[in-house]
Amino acid sequence: MSEQYRQLSPSEFFYRNREVAGFSNPTRAVYQAVRELVENALDATEMHGILPDIKLELREEGDGSLTLAIEDNGIGIPSSEVPNVFGRVFYGSKYVLRQSRGVFGLGVKMVVLYAQMTTGRPVKVRTATARSKFVYEYEVMIDVEKNIPVIKSLKISRNDSKWHGTRVELSMRGNWVQAKKRVEEYVRRTALIAPYARISLEAPDLVLRFERSVEKLPPAPKVGRPHPKGVDIEMLRMMVERSKRSTPLVEFLVENFDGVGPVTARKFCEWAGLNPEMKLRDLKVSDLELLALKMQEFSGWRRPKASTLSPLGEELLAEGVRAVLNPEFVTAVSRAPSSYGGHPFVVEVALAYGGAIPPAERPLVLRFANRIPLLYDEGVDVSVKVVTEKIDWRTYKVEFPAPLAVVTHVCSTKVPFKGVGKEAVADVPEIESEIEAGVRECARRLRLHLSRLERLLEAKRWRVTVGKYVEDVSRALSYITNYDEEQLRSRLVELIRSRSSRGGR
Template sequence: MEPGGSSKSQTEPKKRQSKTPRKPKDSVLEQKSPAEFFAENKNIAGFDNPGKCLYTTVRELVENSLDSTESISELPVIEITIEDIEKSKFNSMIGLIDRDRVDEALYDDYETAKAREKRLAKEARAQEIQAKNASVGKKVKEPPASKTMKSRGEASFYKVTCKDNGKGMPHDDIPNMFGRVLSGTKYGLKQTRGKFGLGAKMALIWSKMSTGLPIEISSSMKSQNYISFCRLDIDIHRNIPHVHLHEKRDNKDRWHGAEIQVVIEGNWTTYRSKILHYMRQMAVITPYAEFLFKFVSDASDKNVTIRFARRTDVMPPVPLETKHHPSSVDLLLIKRLIEETPKQNLLQFLQHEFVNIRKAYAERLIGELGPEFSPKMPIKSITSQQIVRIHQLFRQAKFDDPSGDCLSPAGEYNLRLGIIKELHPDMVATYSGSARVFEGHPFIVEAGVSVGGKDVKQVCR
């Protein structure tokens, strides 16, 4: 140490010790099941928030019921009930004992003494102003009701039940039909309201996410002397059903159809009008169906019962399953059809796996494909490059339009009856076009316009 000075360690700043940089963790390849994917992205299926979830659940169950009844040409009778479940009742359903609050300050809706004093003073001033205005003859408006803060985590629960007189489901298929995402019976090429078998399964997934309660299914097919009852939920990670109970019960009334019951978190208050409007829309476009809608609550003044009566016995034609149109296929689909076809050669494959390709036209197409193709060439010997050539020809060649037999149009008669039945218009006009095609897919445009009616509001100018 130098005289009158300080040590070197005191005069010079300490050097920072260099840290060894951390090695990034190796990325791990993960795989999600379809159920897990839709649980994490439930907005894709229309399950955005509790109110929308309630609306979408009702919609999916009703449309499944209509598909089921129409598939056997049965005039639909569909009952939909939404039951409001109080917190104490919900707790008893899941085996949870109600508990009083101990520390009020823990809760989101806790009101401090200062905040309460401020709120009461504001309400008192509003009453004074109201009394003063009343004394001088001014028009007095009703003071707005004081808003009560809803506690964070406070939810509303509803039991949704949908019962129909449709086709029913085979006893052994019920677990997979409800407990395995992307499994269904509507993958054929014909018109159905549902396609991927996702709606009722999403209701089950939302029930598992919001309440933890299983779904209950009762089903019976025509001429079946028993009712299949199944209580199940879904294993999200493995995309398989978890069956709690699956049994056969007596069917004394010879009922056929399905009854689905699910308990979910929802919001009836904000989506009441949307749900009722949807039910009315369905009654308009299906005048051959009878709907009974109920909302049941402990507060009797909130109860709703609406019956949408049947107006006609004429049902739309049952859609026929069809084959692929050459203009609508892609490389992957052509390859799959080749793998699955029972036909032996290319000529038979073109004739029987596609619509609107007759034998003479199939021979012309094969001649256009080139010298490496022949009518008798084994279908399983076609290479990937040759599949591309077939696809290119399909995109460029002309084919007759599909017949539209795979569609089930409502028709002008039913459309007009539905509008008159529900809207009681002064004037109504309807239109139902003939089948048209877009990129090999048939469609029919139907429209209805009404003027006036019982619910029309007069516009003041």
């Protein structure tokens, strides 16, 4: 009749529930490991103004294990942080308000845990920060029961080549044959959304090499403060505890929240029936509750700042689509920043048509969120809903089967993913309507293009049809008028050409 109680460490929790983080089987584990490592490599470069140069290697070893190695030219990891970054769950640099590929700060630890449980071997990390005099090489494992890193070895050498970046190597069991197709798709789509990156992959039966197609990075996101609309009581409580007890409420609001000046803060306090000069020490729990509620309801806040976001921009997005899909026509739209529940977001959409895109019964939808390709759970994603249910493509002169691809990219400090798997975006109304507007804008441009194509085709058909009679007509005219037949013929041909180039009849 009694139970045994115990505390689980975060490592042990995720070790036991690895499916939750995408490590559900030997195929998925390979895909997930590649993905986590690539995302970290990109975050370590592009977020800091460095054009990414990423090398991924995958080898099958004689004993049946896989060796996975990735190297980037990023900012590197400070030596003292390496053990924790790789060997302690819930330790990391992603816990700030800023768009990044990593969301849960869990990824690389899950890879290390999975490697450790399937081969028992440590992760090897080689890293140097910019201008570091030394290169550090660690071998790290995780003490699962205590959630602390165990350093198996450390080698320090002089950084004579002034290298900076991180190289991670580990051994795991996994099914490469089955994972290959997904990994390939993942890398291909990553190249699409990061046309400024050089990415290479060498693996059994698979060599991929994507050169940069542009030399320009989108502006990096800045770390921001939370928007007052996105607040909750717990957040307020933690903020209050970190502030001086004598701070007046108005100052507290100005200092802690995004886009709140003294004027707005006073206006809010007045509206909410709170004394702006009230000291934090006098706030009761019921005041916190009222404050949170009113902050969520107040309509006078400025929109959340989009400086925490880093959309690609229309030019880069179109370039990425062009380089990877090789279509005949491409157009891209980067919408103005918007927000839901205090979280800023930007939607970008590109349409590609023709060329190397194979015709299909429905549009090919390529989904991205914070520059992460989303490959699974398409059926429940908001973009697919918009593209297949809300848009009547005949309005835009698209007749299926058609060679049409739709690319959607949602950037936010808080992408509303449907699960930890980060594979589908929920249908938040604000995001849905932005996606729809973006798709329609692109689709209108596509219609113009298709109309032009149609006219060109029609003109060509007219030229051919009318051209058939040139011979007879010029002969007959010459007979009637006595003009030179050859001259008449060339004048007629000229006439047909000039008419048709102005767009048909």
